[in-house]
Amino acid sequence: MTSYSEDLLRGVLEPHRDKGVLYALQTTQEVIGYVPDTALDVVAGVCNVSRAEVYGVLTFYSDFRQSPPADVVIKVCVAESCQAVGSREVVAELHAQGFDVHSGIIKDGIACEQIFCLGNCALSPAALINGSPFGQVSAQSLLDTAAEMKR
């Protein structure tokens, strides 16, 4: 979704104003897919704080994105347990195929990102693809699943 109605967003956020800025930003991202610049003013208005405060929260937490996400997002765990069984090699292979987990560059509607521990450490290396968990993954299994999901 690339356009949204500020009034609609305000209506969604208003009943939960007591839950604070973080909750409002999470709800915004859930509804729109990312946090557009203009939504900062909506959140600031609803929570009765300055835009600067909202921006501070937005940029503190790594979950938030300020541009639309790829159709399929692969989040590869790069924490210690997964490193012990090859997640670095998975990341390197993804990089070789044109996916940089640091920049999250979108290629063919797919983006790869790094994440720190999914609690699936006994089935490392682990990943999430559009929120669904996958264990004992390889770069190829991830890209194959992502391609399937795109279809």
Added chain:
Amino acid sequence: MTTVYIPCDSAALSVGADFVASTFAAIARDNKIDITIVRTGSRGMYWLEPLVEVETTNGRVGYTNVNSRSLDASVIADMVLAKDLANSIGLVDSYPWLAKQQRVTFARVGIIDPVSIGDYELHGGLVGLRNALKESGASVVEMITESGLRGRGGAGFPAGVKWRGVLQADADQKYICCNADEGDSGTFADRMLMEGDPFTLIEGMAIAGTAVGATKGYIYIRSEYPHAIATMTRAIDVARSHGVLGDSVLESGKPFDLEVRAGAGSYVCGEETAMLESIEGKRGMIRPKPPIPALVGLYGKPTVINNVMTLAAAPMIMAQGAAAYQALGHERSRGTQVFQLAGNIAQGGIVETAFGITLGELVDDFGGGTRSGRPVKTVQVGGPLGAYLG
């Protein structure tokens, strides 16, 4: 009709448990095989997932590493009749890896339907809370202190002392916060419990809340755990609709309610004061201590902060008594400990046992050595902030 148990734990899902469940259901339906599928948490034997269990008169028999693609009518018919197949492990409760453990906090995980309050009560749930509600707050806190329960987040601070601080604080509002920001790699026990037996945590928090006079609790769960967030949220709704939470907890006249708050990808929010800031919706900046959160905590009010395993131990203590909990364990470490085996290990999962087990028993006996088959060189204990032992 035969009951078939298939995990909905997110790690089991990561190796196809959902596909197994849907394929199983579809084939059974098409072939008029009379079954009910119950989704459970995981037994914590992750190298065997997806582990499908079938109810028999002797107990549940298990089939390991079930692949949805290899399921057909004859395989399913055999499984439903509990026949011996190549991937059978017989009665799951007698499987040595499990039978050698002492499951206390994890007694119900992998066995019950996580969001069925009826199932929970049938397996001993709510006894602790009912007992606690008959007592004064002070005597509940006394029992927790007596049990020797210590914080399971790492620092090992006596839970009873923390609770007493909040009980004795004079305030118009108090809170219970559960730190479920299980961020250290290699740890997943909190996630498993929240996905497999969320009512235990709810019950533990209700015991804490009604004892110290807190009417509101928050469970702060990291966003990397979407399934735990979903299950916990659903369980809270179920608990509320059954009067376990709300204006009068189990008709005791004491109010207590719960809410889940999700993190947003910040590791530092696992620190308790940063977590409080995050629950309040702010950046996760660490607060200077003192004042301690027991006196000035969430929104500046007295707050009990414990982690998932600590709060989840409270129902057992209140149900069976401080002495029963005391009886488990070793010197100053009372109760059981949940060990999580992960990384390059052949048999990864959770081992719950009384304190006092050796590292060798954990890594070699339970873990079965490395997954890669090479000799064990180094074991990292206690997560990324722990030690490397070689």
